Amino acid sequence: MDTFIQLTLSGLSNGMVYALVAVGFVVVFKASDVINFAQGEFLMFGAYLCFAFIAQFGLPWSLSVVLAVAGCAGLGLLVERLVLRPLIGEPVISMIMATIGLSSVMKALVNGIWGPRPRAFPSFLPEGNIEIGGAVLGLDRVLVVVVAGLLLFVLQWFFKTTREGIAMRAIADDNQAALSMGISIRRVLAVAWALAAVTAALGGMMLANMVGVGQEVSHVGLRVFPVVILGGLDSIPGAIVGGAIIGLLEQYTGGYIGHGLNMIVPFLVLILVLMIRPYGLFGKRIIERV
Amino acid sequence: MDSANRPALAKSLRRLLSVNNIEVLYEDVILVLKGLSLTVREGSICALLGTNGAGKSTTLKAISGLLRTERGAVSDGTIDFCGERIDELAADDIVRRGIFQVMEGRRVFEHLNVEDNLRAGGYTRPRGTSLARDLERVYSYFPKLRERQEQQAGYLSGGEQQMLAIGRALMAAPKLLLLDEPSLGLAPLLVQEIFAIVRRINEEEGTTILLVEQNAHLALEVAEHAMIMEGGRVVLEGSADELRNNADVKEFYLGVTQGGERKSYRDIKHYKRRKRWLS
Numbered sequence: 316m317d318t319f320i321q322l323t324l325s326g327l328s329n330g331m332v333y334a335l336v337a338v339g340f341v342v343v344f345k346a347s348d349v350i351n352f353a354q355g356e357f358l359m360f361g362a363y364l365c366f367a368f369i370a371q372f373g374l375p376w377s378l379s380v381v382l383a384v385a386g387c388a389g390l391g392l393l394v395e396r397l398v399l400r401p402l403i404g405e406p407v408i409s410m411i412m413a414t415i416g417l418s419s420v421m422k423a424l425v426n427g428i429w430g431p432r433p434r435a436f437p438s439f440l441p442e443g444n445i446e447i448g449g450a451v452l453g454l455d456r457v458l459v460v461v462v463a464g465l466l467l468f469v470l471q472w473f474f475k476t477t478r479e480g481i482a483m484r485a486i487a488d489d490n491q492a493a494l495s496m497g498i499s500i501r502r503v504l505a506v507a508w509a510l511a512a513v514t515a516a517l518g519g520m521m522l523a524n525m526v527g528v529g530q531e532v533s534h535v536g537l538r539v540f541p542v543v544i545l546g547g548l549d550s551i552p553g554a555i556v557g558g559a560i561i562g563l564l565e566q567y568t569g570g571y572i573g574h575g576l577n578m579i580v581p582f583l584v585l586i587l588v589l590m591i592r593p594y595g596l597f598g599k600r601i602i603e604r605v
Numbered sequence: 606m607d608s609a610n611r612p613a614l615a616k617s618l619r620r621l622l623s624v625n626n627i628e629v630l631y632e633d634v635i636l637v638l639k640g641l642s643l644t645v646r647e648g649s650i651c652a653l654l655g656t657n658g659a660g661k662s663t664t665l666k667a668i669s670g671l672l673r674t675e676r677g678a679v680s681d682g683t684i685d686f687c688g689e690r691i692d693e694l695a696a697d698d699i700v701r702r703g704i705f706q707v708m709e710g711r712r713v714f715e716h717l718n719v720e721d722n723l724r725a726g727g728y729t730r731p732r733g734t735s736l737a738r739d740l741e742r743v744y745s746y747f748p749k750l751r752e753r754q755e756q757q758a759g760y761l762s763g764g765e766q767q768m769l770a771i772g773r774a775l776m777a778a779p780k781l782l783l784l785d786e787p788s789l790g791l792a793p794l795l796v797q798e799i800f801a802i803v804r805r806i807n808e809e810e811g812t813t814i815l816l817v818e819q820n821a822h823l824a825l826e827v828a829e830h831a832m833i834m835e836g837g838r839v840v841l842e843g844s845a846d847e848l849r850n851n852a853d854v855k856e857f858y859l860g861v862t863q864g865g866e867r868k869s870y871r872d873i874k875h876y877k878r879r880k881r882w883l884s
Contacts, residue, residue, distance in 0.1 A: 481717070482728055485725040487716075489712055494671065494674060495669065496725060599716045
């Protein structure tokens with residue numbers, strides 16, 4: 316029983332981090348129907364920036380976090396301006412291909428600046444554990460869950476009720492019609508990329524706290540794909556539920572069946588979802604009126 | 606239905622919009638509008654009639670700036686709105702100045718619910734505008750939309766979608782409303798209903814309307830002024846009554862010959878085909 320609770324807790328807390336990363340995909344997809352294959356690299360970049368501010372410049376961690384988030388937002392805006400804006404009006408697939416290229420460029424850039432060797436991340440999250448029902452959970456994990464939950468809540472509110480949020484959804488639906496009501500595609504796209512980069516920065520720093528900074532951080536971007544597909548590419552609640560399900564599945568298979576299998580299970584889920592319910596649990600369906 | 610009986614609601618003679626001798630090129634080579642000029646008086650309903658390919662939709666898109674999203678451009682001439690040139694402005698700037706185009710085919714945001722569609726329409730309203738009051742106003746014109754508030758727009762009927770498209774435009778409180786074929790694909794009764802509302806909007810909100818229609822009968826009933834386009838320019842214009850009584854319009858757009866009997870559509874087609882080849 317203890318193992319079960321332990322696995323559940325770790326699964327859920329991992330799931331929240333996955334959800335946070337997944338939301339980066341969701342934000343960009345919601346605003347432009349583009350799947351951002353460079354999301355993992357944004358995570359990595361956020362983590363390295365924070366690492367650089369703390370370990371290389373010796374700034375206090377609170378300031379470093381703020382600077383890293385701001386830096387990532389700036390990078391998001393820059394990428395939007397230089398890579399995506401020129402592609403507005405082109406088929407969506409061109410933008411998706413551009414993000415694949417972008418991921419290589421960013422990887423190379425990070426490699427060039429910080430080198431390929433993984434580094435230890437100067438942990439700034441509180442140490443210690445709390446006990447829940449006989450299972451132990453690190454305080455850092457608890458904090459991660461709280462921060463991720465808060466952020467997801469704010470984003471959900473943003474898309475549901477604010478003017479810019481509705482504009483983003485409108486643009487994803489029909490960008491010419493959105494333009495006809497004065498919604499500036501450039502501006503909304505810029506906001507979306509900045510938001511995605513900010514969530515990536517936060518996610519990246521949290522991940523780095525758990526596993527250290529290195530190229531591995533960017534692989535989480537790919538590992539989160541099953542989460543996004545399961546939850547639905549354009550749904551924030553979907554990202555949360557998908558994150559939780561995948562997180563739990565990984566822990567249960569790892570704990571009860573065997574290590575190694577937990578790396579595969581998410582992708583088995585991915586294939587199943589694509590066969591049965593390609594728009595995911597909460598994603599938008601293609602509407603066909605007959 | 607007679608335009609003369611309409612209440613004389615603050616109809617000034619001021620020109621709200623004037624399009625001066627514009628040329629429109631698609632992809633830098635395809636010349637669609639060849640020296641088109643038209644003016645729209647403030648507070649009026651103007652109809653733009655013509656066959657497929659005459660350039661009606663292109664004219665609206667040139668005015669609203671949406672042309673650029675389709676690789677088109679105004680290559681010559683000017684467009685003035687409220688005395689200022691707008692032909693070089695971006696589409697979102699033009700909306701902010703008070704021109705709103707309801708595009709052909711309704712184009713509602715299918716995955717958004719009705720209310721969010723309307724809110725998106727109010728995107729350009731200055732901060733602090735009461736969206737609730739604007740919504741209320743739209744629902745008073747289209748009570749059906751109120752019933753469907755929470756429903757995804759993609760699942761509305763065609764008529765309801767057209768209402769939503771016009772309601773969305775109302776949210777922006779435009780000075781000039783460009784309507785592109787609002788009757789497309791709708792049942793005749795529904796079309797009557799929608800046109801009645803369009804007329805109410807013109808009278809109660811004082812919104813000037815430029816209407817593109819294939820259905821000339823209908824358009825001449827609603828509009829007080831109409832222009833007929835052919836081959837990228839305006840070939841005939843006048844008051845709706847004048848055009849209704851014009852022999853050519855009767856024959857080619859209303860389908861009635863001089864004897865009064867309805868003309869066979871086959872003959873019309875034949876005539877047009879030959880004419881197009883010669884020109």
